[in-house]
Amino acid sequence: MDEVRRYNIERWDALVEANALFTRPLLNLDMESARERIDRDGRLGDVRGKDVLLLASGGGQQSAAFALLGANVTVVDLSNKQLERDAQVAAHYGVEMRLVQADMRDLSALDAAAYDLVYQPYSLNFVPDATVVFAQVSRVLRRGGMYYFMCANPFASGLTEASWNGEGYLLKEPYQQGQQIVYTDSDWVYDRSKYPDARPIQGPQEFRQTLSTLLNGLMERGFVPVHMKEIMADAADATAEPGTWEHFTAIVPPWFAFWTVLG
Numbered sequence: 043m044d045e046v047r048r049y050n051i052e053r054w055d056a057l058v059e060a061n062a063l064f065t066r067p068l069l070n071l072d073m074e075s076a077r078e079r080i081d082r083d084g085r086l087g088d089v090r091g092k093d094v095l096l097l098a099s100g101g102g103q104q105s106a107a108f109a110l111l112g113a114n115v116t117v118v119d120l121s122n123k124q125l126e127r128d129a130q131v132a133a134h135y136g137v138e139m140r141l142v143q144a145d146m147r148d149l150s151a152l153d154a155a156a157y158d159l160v161y162q163p164y165s166l167n168f169v170p171d172a173t174v175v176f177a178q179v180s181r182v183l184r185r186g187g188m189y190y191f192m193c194a195n196p197f198a199s200g201l202t203e204a205s206w207n208g209e210g211y212l213l214k215e216p217y218q219q220g221q222q223i224v225y226t227d228s229d230w231v232y233d234r235s236k237y238p239d240a241r242p243i244q245g246p247q248e249f250r251q252t253l254s255t256l257l258n259g260l261m262e263r264g265f266v267p268v269h270m271k272e273i274m275a276d277a278a279d280a281t282a283e284p285g286t287w288e289h290f291t292a293i294v295p296p297w298f299a300f301w302t303v304l305g
């Protein structure tokens with residue numbers, strides 16, 4: 043097992059134990075909140091009856107929303123504990139879903155051209171080379187199908203509210219494809235005081251995906267970008283105290299989102 047895979051399995055299993063934000067299953071969704079959860083921008087269209095792959099998307103959030111909206115859901119994730127959350131939401135809502143423990147860099151467990159939509163929440167930066175994932179997605183997606191993903195803003199990878207130096211948020215890491223970025227989880231990721239027994243969880247180990255790697259990697263695999271968006275957190279507030287999460291995310295968008303279609 044390679045180090046990237048081992049690290050992420052250990053980290054995500056531990057985050058589930060700590061009930062971290064991304065591991066809490068959504069058990070109170072209705073049709074409206076389900077749609078809001080996965081398609082705030084209204085770009086996915088009707089997903090009823092569509093074959094949808096939720097890539098590196100365990101935890102019982104996106105799976106619950108898509109299943110409630112009538113999609114045929116497959117979830118791929120490295121962490122079996124995250125997938126247990128998806129099993130929990132499937133039982134809760136009385137829906138079927140296929141759960142596959144696999145690495146996003148190897149989707150050989152899935153048939154070719156089997157999906158109408160591949161939907162990948164924040165996770166692409168957990169692997170050194172996004173283009174390896176794009177190659178896998180291009181195999182399992184049907185032509186004309188959509189690939190949506192969210193990733194780190196390439197120019198802000200590794201910056202957090204803790205990067206405040208009194209005047210601004212200090213960039214320190216080289217702008218290089220695959221540059222490893224190690225940082226500490228923000229306080230909102232999991233409540234350390236509420237889970238005093240949770241064993242210490244090592245912070246994210248991520249890899250910068252440069253903008254040219256993302257765009258050229260997509261186009262070389264036949265994906266046509268149809269929309270993109272800078273994503274700030276809902277809490278963004280430029281008047282907040284500098285050095286807080288609220289201020290940081292108003293100054294620089296932490297994430298980008300891309301909607302692409304396989305030509």
Ligand SMILES: C[S@@+](CC[C@H](N)C(=O)[O-])C[C@H]1O[C@@H](n2cnc3c(N)ncnc32)[C@H](O)[C@@H]1O
Binds near residue numbers: 098169
């Ligand atoms: C931030 S979570 C995203 C999904 C979550 N449902 C959410 O809403 O935030 C990232 C997920 O990526 C998974 N992951 C990390 N590395 C992976 C890899 N190489 N292949 C597949 N899944 C991976 C983690 O186990 C975790 O469930």
